[in-house]
Amino acid sequence: MHRVTLNDDLQVAEIDLSGLRLDTSGEVNALYDAIEAALAESGEELWFFVINYSDFRIDSDAWYTHHRRGKALNLGHSMGTVRFDMSEETQRQIERTAETESFDPNLFADHDGALARVAELPSKRRAKVVHDMGYSDAEFAKRISFDGAAEIMNVDFSNFVFHHSADVNAFYDHIEARLEETAVRWFFLINYEGCRIFEEAWVAYARRGKRLNERWSMGSVRYAPGSETEETIRMRAESQQFRPNIRNTREEALARIDEMKSEMAEH
Known part of the structure; x- marks a missing residue:
């Protein structure tokens, strides 16, 4: 640019x-x-x-x-x-x-x-700011599951807090590794209930999410985000040309995935 x-x-x-x-x-x-x-x-x-x-x-x-x-x-x-x-x-x-x-x-x-x-300002780069890692790989593992029959990867962000880029990168590294093991694309079904994404984490969150979707997703549907998270997702969708596909409940989200499958079958 x-x-x-x-x-x-x-x-x-x-x-x-x-x-x-x-x-x-x-x-x-x-x-x-x-x-x-x-x-x-x-x-x-x-x-x-x-x-x-x-x-x-x-x-x-x-x-x-x-x-x-x-x-x-x-x-x-x-x-x-x-x-x-x-x-x-x-x-x-x-x-x-x-x-x-x-x-x-x-x-x-x-x-x-x-x-x-x-x-006059102090640099933090050379010191390489180190964030405390509050999550284990086991925590990430229990939040990812695959439904082969429905071609859905369930991502459970419920009550999870992304404090900063380190949290984002650790979680998305885990998701990418799990997807690599499957070697196929999936519909993403993402539960945002009670999820918090701090401002410090949003840039990394958007970048990693976009990369993940481009490589592995046949379509993503999100449900139960809080108002601030929904607002930010919709705001970024304006320029990145993706449909937010935000629904209130899991049932509504699953119905949207069925619609997406039908739309794909027609083309």
Whole structure:
């Protein structure tokens, strides 16, 4: 993506939003999808973000999505975020958000000032932040089961908490290994009842879930997500061109899988 420049020597990800106008949540989601993909391709999880907001405009209808995706990106990948050359309108909006979210917006008039501020921030990358692993492989194993007759892989995320990317990667490593053993594709039936996905985990969760679906899924149906999880899934679906297929109950989810099988048989 031409709007993301990575400088590994400075540990800086420069994100150029200058002259960009975003009118819809779908456009916002597409932008953040591209940024997340560029960071994932780098192989490094942690960066200082330097963001050029010159002449950047975002419609009020898209601001909430921008705030949610930006917060998740920062919590998942940022060692510090600095902004520069911002319009007065956007600056006022971010300063209002800063008052409610308790963060320093780090606003600067130019690129040099932003880089000078980054040089003052402590790096976490070299220390390689280590997350406490709260889950065992046995915990993951009991949450995955296969129904060969129905061609369904059951994924039980009920009452599970993804605190950070380490939780996500450990669970998805397990799922991928189990799927490799089967060597066939499945319909995914995912129970989200009581599941919590912290903002720090969402970027990794979305990336690993997309990869898993592309390789192994004939169709995925989700049921019983909480309102915040459902909102985030639907938000990301806007730009990633997948159907959320969210249902309230397991019975409704199974009925949707039957519909999907019928649709496939017709083509």
